[in-house]
Amino acid sequence: MKRRIVMATFVSLIAFASIAIAQVDDYRKIQTPSLHSIQIPQPKRIQLPNGMVIFLQEDHELPLIRGTANIRGGGRDEPAEKTGLVGILRQAWRTGGTATKTGDELDDFLESRSAFVETGADADSMSVNLNVLKGDFDAVFPIWVDLLRNPQFRQDKIDLAKTQANTSISRRNDDPGSILGREANKLGYGPGSIYARQTEYATIAAITRDDLLAFHKRFVYPNNIILGFVGDFDSAKLEKKLRGTFASWPKGPQAVKPAFVSNPAKPGLYFVSKEDVTQANIAMVHPGILRNNPDYYAVEVMNTIFSNVFSGRLMQRLRTQRGLTYGVGGGIGAGWDDPALFTVRMATKSGTTLESVAALKNEVAGLINTPFTPEEMSLAKEAILNAYVFTMDSRDKALSQQVLLEFYGFPPDYFAKFPAQIQKVTADDVTRVAKKYVHPEELAVLVVGNEKEFEKPLGTLGNVTTIDVTIPEPGAKPAASGSASAPAATAAPAPVASAEGLALAKKVLAFVGGKEKVDAMQTVRYTESRVLNTPQGEMNADVTTTVKAPDMVRQEMTLPMGTMTSVMTPNAAFAITPMGIQDLPSSARASASGEMKIDFFNVLRHVDDPKYSFAIVGTEKIGDVTTQILDVNADGAHAKWYVDPATGKVLRRARVAAGPAGGEIVTDFTEWKAFGGITFPTASTSTRGGEKFSQVKVTNVEVNPTVDAAVFEKPKS
């Protein structure tokens, strides 16, 4: 009996397959007519004298209007100790209402009209959007404008946003994919990176309403905003309305991109234990590239060959052929204004974790050692080129693209030129970029899962660094930015500004000469001779630095190879070198701004400024003196001063260096002398990261010298 059933099954398969209705030819014989040339119109671009850029795109298909104000400034601009500020800001921006309408009143007004005014934020931008039925535009537009310019950030809504943020924190380890994403980011960028910082209860608690108002005030200006409108309106009329609304808004400080520091983790294996799962999640990361890299097009082709669903190598081999996974993908990331990461991700049952790590590594190595076949090349290029029509398939998309290009400073025809660039890519190009940008030996490999159920312990593959993702309790200091694991129990509390701290700061002020004299010092010129410890050995430098309060610095440094002059002011940042005049990158500006804030005399001029705070955080014996350690917060810039409490003399200063090398710079002041009634440190030695760094001897100080304004201006060349 069993045999008969089995035979019946066998027969049915054959019978089924031979039902012949095949009057239709093979698909390869189907003619492909040429594509209809329907052009989506490009939006109209307008620039106001105050710098605001506006894009308008009419679309009369439906009686809807959508508009977005895209604002420069986002999560990457938060101070590290207030990570999560922009998330709170985004929520409270809308829910906190305007001066005339609370958020709840806005809810009633808007929802009863099926209208939306909402806010958005990410790492580099914020947005205020409106989405309304055409007939309600005139009623809702003023609300959108008011909310954009005058959010009230009412405290009750800040508290609500904090509760939401804390809820997310408490749940962030519940899903393995979420752990994987966060920790992989930290490994790829570095844990303190502006793209990998982690919100904690402590950082959320530290955020105040003043912080939100200050952040809004720092960025929301017409010269930092790109408006985009699409929908059922008349462009001429809307343009008139927008000009009328925004043209009189004065310019403000230009948003400056913060310094980006790439500090990827050492290559190797990293592990997060999670026991309530039946699957391991795997990620492999190292730094990637920028979008404006001319190799980007070859990289796109490579990524397609590698990771296209289902036809790419990863899916074909790890899912279809081996059944190891449901989801696998990755490639070289290309960031718009900072490098992204090379990432691959995969999930597999716990019992095939090590096998999958090996298989995935093999595929990454395969990008370098397995030639790209003509078939792979032609499929990838055709797929990209034939699908290109979808990048431009709606008026809405055309608008978003122009806003994107404007935001990142790419030319408006960047996307239009894309197909021609892809067309040019050869197998040699793809081979070259794979070797150049994919480095299997540099990968940080992260596994999140239940090791008890792996086929073998992870350690059999090599040394494993275990990452502790325990969520620090509120009140604990957030994990130090240099370490991946930070046990919460022993963390020191964050410094709290205190009266004692302020008193000590004032003692320092008294030591150097007192408030009146220091306030009167508007310009100072130092002449120094320095010995610098560089990888090339010791180098002598003569340095003349002119500082004009509050925010201008000129430094001339004469080294054996020549003189370099750098100037930094709110209006200019440039260097004059033997090679000519160069503008300094925004990263240099950002770190210079921090340096100016934490400058010794700048701090002393601001002891009474609420943005500057002081706290005593400990003691330290230096020589015979038990100094008090004064934590200085200069409007976001930090240093520690080791002060002799008897005299107010600063014996040592410690500061985390800006720039790619990082590390702590510790400066010991060995001599103080008076010039023009003010006492200056005139001799010091510094170490960086514990290594010898420099010795400085100040040979002269001029207080309030006559300075030609031209020295702070860029020469005509």
Next chain:
Amino acid sequence: MKIIQKTMFLLFIAISVNAQDLASFEKKTTVKKLDNGLTVIVMERHDAPVFSYVTLVNAGSAQEITGYSGLAHMFEHMAFKGSDRVGTKDWEKERTALAKVELAYAAYDRARRAETGRDEAKTRELEKSWRDAMADADKYVVNNEFSTIVDRAGGVEMNAGTAEDMTIYNFSMPSNRFELWAWLESERFLRPVFREFYKERDVVMEERRMRTESNPFGRLIEQFLTTSFVAHPYGVPGIGWPSDLQTFSATDAEAFFRKYYVPSNMVIAIVGDVNAAEAMPIIEKYFGRLPKAPAPDPLRTVEPKQIAERTVTLKETSQPIYMEGYHRPAATHPDNAAFDVISMLLSSGRTSRLYKSLVRDKKIAAVAAGINGFPGSKYPNLFVFYAVPTPGHSAADVIESMRAEIERIKSEDVSDDELKSVKTRVKGGLLRQLDSNEGLAEQLASYQTLYGDWRELFREVDRIDKVTAADVRRVANETFLPTNRTVATIESTRPAAPKGGAK
């Protein structure tokens, strides 16, 4: 060949938006029912030279029988494996090799699951024969040829989904690839070949591990559904039970396909740069080949009335989640519109009652909302309330406030303003769905399948417009009863998460 054309100008007057735009939209829709019973809808939008389609089969995981859970979804995976002309190096040889795989598997499976007289050595031998047969059949496979053809032609967003009520297949193509699309889509349902079936079972197991087993919401929802439904297949997870997933065969999947993938049980909606008059002959040429077959027998089991409250509690290291569900009738029931109104009143937007009470005022939940029509809507289903407690709060903390809002709906008439706001938002919501080829294709196919008429997409808004405060109250009182309730919670075994010191 029947062509049903649209003249629905009356409809637009009912909706308080610009009637002219909707009318021009609606004029561009053509419906045709082929001789074999297949329904095809073409809606023209010539903004860009692209089109999107959805093939909707009126069968989902609810059609599965005991021992074969997950089969509908499994077939959906198989629909990407090609046919006798796509995905093979040599169909004649492959066909024979695949038949041998089935024979070998049947023998191995019988031995593996024998309840008495098990012979382990023999079982292992049969397993080896089966694996050898698979390795042999694999030699003839051209991996992923179907999707490669689509990719090469510029197709994007290729996807498929299996729900309890239906299975859908979709992607978008440049509009000059219409005939290629018709060839591929008809071919995959004309002569699908179940190659690499057993490897794909492993892939689906990974999907289950990802969606259900390794995720707290996934685990909770599976427990919630199996507890809420004692008889009807809505209580069986669509992804399938592990033992079923590791047992069913290609032959089983083929049987499911033959029973349910019949043209009279399928709707195809195409939206975009397609000219209906030119497209219909092509559709007829390719899809007319699908053999006419009897419509499958409708589902027999009806969930019996729930007469006692049920509770299921998961104790986990993850954070608490709360949900409770009440049985409600199928979407075709006249009270459906009242349920939509209740859902919006309670949980849509910041003016909703659950948001105001639990999220905004009491701050005991970060999210508090309702889901109307869970896990499906074709059959009697559930109205679900859920809440994500804030740190320091448990599921028990949110119950009282949740129930208080439910009681309010039962005991107080909803205000005119609230009702008006809901109705305006429903209309606004519909409007915003009309500007996407993909979205429209899915809506048209869904409404055509559920109601037999895609126009119900618009009529539904009409019905919601007529709902009164009395309707809302009556339906709430009939539905939100303790005896009709199933509660599912995650209780955290971690010490209460700190309240965060937020100040």
